[in-house]
Amino acid sequence: MTTAMQEQLEGSTPHILSQTPDALIRQIGEMGQPAFRARQLVDWLFQKRISDPDRMSNLPASFRTQLRDSFDWSLPGIVSRLDSEDGASKLLLRDAKGMQFEAVILRYEGRTSLCVSSQVGCKLACRFCQTGKLGFFRHLRADEIIAQFMLANQLLESEERRISHVVFMGMGEPLDNPDSVLAAVRLLTSPDAFGLSYRRVTVSTSGLVPGIMRLADKSLCSLAVSLHAARDELRTELMPVNRKYPLAELKEALLFWQKQTGQRITIEYILIRDKNATRREAKELVRFLHGLRAKVNLIPFNPHPGLEYQRPALREIEDFQSYLSARGYPSPVRYSKGMEVSAACGQLAAKHQESIFSAPLRRNVVTASGLPGTSSRLS
Ligand code: SAH
Ligand code: SF4
Numbered sequence: 001m002t003t004a005m006q007e008q009l010e011g012s013t014p015h016i017l018s019q020t021p022d023a024l025i026r027q028i029g030e031m032g033q034p035a036f037r038a039r040q041l042v043d044w045l046f047q048k049r050i051s052d053p054d055r056m057s058n059l060p061a062s063f064r065t066q067l068r069d070s071f072d073w074s075l076p077g078i079v080s081r082l083d084s085e086d087g088a089s090k091l092l093l094r095d096a097k098g099m100q101f102e103a104v105i106l107r108y109e110g111r112t113s114l115c116v117s118s119q120v121g122c123k124l125a126c127r128f129c130q131t132g133k134l135g136f137f138r139h140l141r142a143d144e145i146i147a148q149f150m151l152a153n154q155l156l157e158s159e160e161r162r163i164s165h166v167v168f169m170g171m172g173e174p175l176d177n178p179d180s181v182l183a184a185v186r187l188l189t190s191p192d193a194f195g196l197s198y199r200r201v202t203v204s205t206s207g208l209v210p211g212i213m214r215l216a217d218k219s220l221c222s223l224a225v226s227l228h229a230a231r232d233e234l235r236t237e238l239m240p241v242n243r244k245y246p247l248a249e250l251k252e253a254l255l256f257w258q259k260q261t262g263q264r265i266t267i268e269y270i271l272i273r274d275k276n277a278t279r280r281e282a283k284e285l286v287r288f289l290h291g292l293r294a295k296v297n298l299i300p301f302n303p304h305p306g307l308e309y310q311r312p313a314l315r316e317i318e319d320f321q322s323y324l325s326a327r328g329y330p331s332p333v334r335y336s337k338g339m340e341v342s343a344a345c346g347q348l349a350a351k352h353q354e355s356i357f358s359a360p361l362r363r364n365v366v367t368a369s370g371l372p373g374t375s376s377r378l379s
Pocket of ligand 1: 130172173205
């Protein structure tokens with residue numbers, strides 16, 4: 001069932017950001033408005049990426065009032081914005097009840113990526129991950145995922161930039177929330193909605209097999225898999241989810257996804273000292289990759305308080321990388337631009353609070369400049 005259908009059944013006001021263009025056109029018709037008005041609204045939302053009816057200047061005031069009454073237009077509040085010198089802005093957002101989640105804008109030459117959250121917290125408890133330590137609070141709805149995209153675009157207006165790529169690498173496991181994530185992905189990549197190329201929208205998963213099967217659809221999106229170990233015993237230690245979906249099953253799902261989509265898979269591999277970064281693990285990884293058309297992103301572990309791991313020495317990282325590239329697997333090392341804080345997985349929210357709940361809302365407090373660092377691996 002789509003979010004829009006669910007909203008209707010529940011009798012709640014449908015959120016404007018969970019509507020497809022077709023659904024909007026139908027509903028605007030039912031409101032007694034001519035078709036060109038619906039097209040104007042669709043243009044504001046999906047082409048101009050504006051989600052404030054007051055800015056929709058070619059719509060008559062009476063129609064705007066009608067729209068305000070018929071849809072929920074609320075957006076998450078911006079608790080803080082942290083800008084780093086290397087072109088990242090981390091937005092800490094909160095919902096109506098004060099629960100916090102994050103989105104990260106990453107500016108590059110010629111492209112601007114947005115890293116979005118799909119949940120507040122995460123159930124999967126990976127041992128190296130801050131979000132995993134926080135535990136699970138709730139799923140984000142499709143409109144809340146799209147709201148991250150709208151807010152980011154709004155902030156970028158003054159820079160004459162817009163988001164060109166979206167990666168689901170913020171807080172949460174996207175495929176543990178597949179209905180909302182799929183609805184958001186479809187809005188982002190449908191040619192009649194936001195129209196981003198499926199190559200530019202990447203869902204990153206810790207390896208939830210049923211979700212991967214649901215994503216195995218041509219031209220839907222790109223796939224990144226957080227592997228981090230290619231030996232069951234070690235992967236289960238780092239990522240308890242491996243008990244439920246062990247490597248053999250995961251590999252089968254990836255082969256299926258590859259066959260259905262014809263696309264290359266990105267494998268994410270965090271390098272952790274004395275854990276998964278020796279020649280033995282490199283060999284196991286190459287064995288796992290056999291038959292996959294994959295690119296491997298090597299991510300030196302980002303240490304932070306409360307996590308026991310360290311990143312390996314530079315020589316070990318280079319060794320690991322050259323073993324992979326000698327066997328035909330491109331494997332760029334994605335260095336974080338700073339050591340203390342990174343854009344990885346829930347670290348912003350965790351840094352700002354003891355729990356996931358915020359203090360009373362301080363709307364639009366901007367704490368610009370001097371953020372210790374951010375990850376560049378999200379491209
Ligand atoms: N749940 C999804 C998406 C969010 S995590 C997933 O696991 O893929 C996004 C990426 O950040 C994952 O590859 C995750 O393993 C990585 N990550 C988490 N903690 C990290 C850390 N301390 N250092 C480096 N990368 C980390
Ligand atoms: Fe969840 Fe991903 Fe963090 Fe694992 S790495 S705890 S799946 S957010």
